[in-house]
Amino acid sequence: MKSTETLKNPGYALGARSEAQPSRMTFWIKSFKKLCKNPLSASGVVIVALLLVCAIAAPLIATHNPLEQDLGRILASPSLAHWFGTDEYGRDIFSRIVYGSRVTLYIIFLVTIIVGPIGLLIGTMSGYFGGWVDSVFMRITDIFISFPSLVLALAFVAALGPGLEHAVIAIAITSWPPVARLARAETLTFRNSDYVVAAQLQGASSFRILFHYISLMCLPSLIVRLTMNMATVILTAAALGFLGLGAQPPLPEWGAMISTGRSYMLESWWLVAFPGAAIMLVSLAFNLLGDGLRDLLDPRTE
Amino acid sequence: MIAIESLSFDMPGAGKSKRILNDINIHVGRGECFGLVGESGSGKTSILKCLAGQFKGWEGGIAVQGKSIADTSLKERSNTMQMVFQDPYGALHPRHTIRKILNEPLAIKGLPDKAERIHKALKDVGLDESFLPRYPHQLSGGQRQRVAIARAIILDPDIILLDEPTSALDVSVQAEILNLLASLHHRRQLTYLMVSHDLGVIAHLCERVAVMKAGEVVEVVAREDLIEGNVTHNYTQSLLQHAFSRE
Known part of the structure; x- marks a missing residue:
């Protein structure tokens, strides 16, 4: 028995295959082009790319x-030699902001790879199994959500001691609950779908269904959420740095730069303005990128 | 092959539960094609869901090949019983390729010769290997239903549960799928338990039909009697009349 499609169009099975199914590479290029069509998300892409560079x-x-300190040139205003001026020890602010992007990316990266898997695992498990698993996980999530996140992060850093890694752990601990909730809500919409029932009938184990079926469906909205989350992570990291609990001097962290520049703010505005602008620009860029990714990935907007 | 005895099921709801199946008795023999008809909400699909393990907490007895399904897990039953769903759009994972969809049951069972088995199942449902790298959204409804049938037969089950397998398809595609199901029935000696609200579809494929109304089986009729109008119960007669008046 031949399929009707093959009968109607003999070239269907032989020739036109490459046309019918674009390769993975062209898929990525197409998605990227679609992302850049919207000027807002395109600017997000550009700024995040600049941050990476x-x-x-x-x-x-x-x-x-x-x-490098240069005590002869402290608090110099922006000039050709020092584009963004110098700080109270004569360090070049532009260079510090450039190096500070490493610290920021380091925090974002670590927090995201901690929060993503934890949120996904807890959310999908409580959504799929339901019952007491759901109750236990969701009550724990509720407890973490009910604390103001900065206060909780402060408490963790205070307990662990100041430092960049501890700030990362503190931020991760405060930012997984919304991700877990999202994953749970997504899971609830898929757990009774026919393909999951079919997998159960084939004898698939619960963990196979969680990893091969449900996680795949949760990933797009989770990626969007995590990208939006990066903006919050940057702000929390900057706030912790500002309070002296994040990156320690002399590490060029943007929040810490604002904090030390605060004392000279009235005479030397560039100490605060440039790191502040960097924080604002990058968190805005991640928000725009997240919006763009949502348009691209979320099946409900198609 | 399938013996359902005094099956009752209460759908748990807020406050009080609602009885949706009441004292169902059905026996399906080996190699038989048995139909369930009735209007929406009469409990046809609920019987399949009890068999497929989606509804738990039913009363009575369901035995498949002489073994009560209350004692066997879904994993043990997967070699004897598979299901084809109503909606070909929801039955296949949207982010799995056809290859992955067909490979999954073999991987779960740890069976050898995966490529050969996939090739054979695809051939049986009238598709070729060019479909393997595609995603479900690149296929038409009829092609998807063929893939769903291929997935159901790839483990060589004895029983296939059919939950309105053609009602979401175009009329011309319906006929193709029905013919495919009929030819598989003969070639593979399958036992079908098929749910439909379409008497024409049932009469085309099934040897015996149970007519259901409000959670009860009102009558079990043979195909010949159904075609000739040899039915006793009022409800079956009115169903037949409606079916004919539409044509």
């Missing part, structure tokens, strides 16, 4: 050593 090529872009 800054972090990777920091030694090439920076005009000075970010840690």
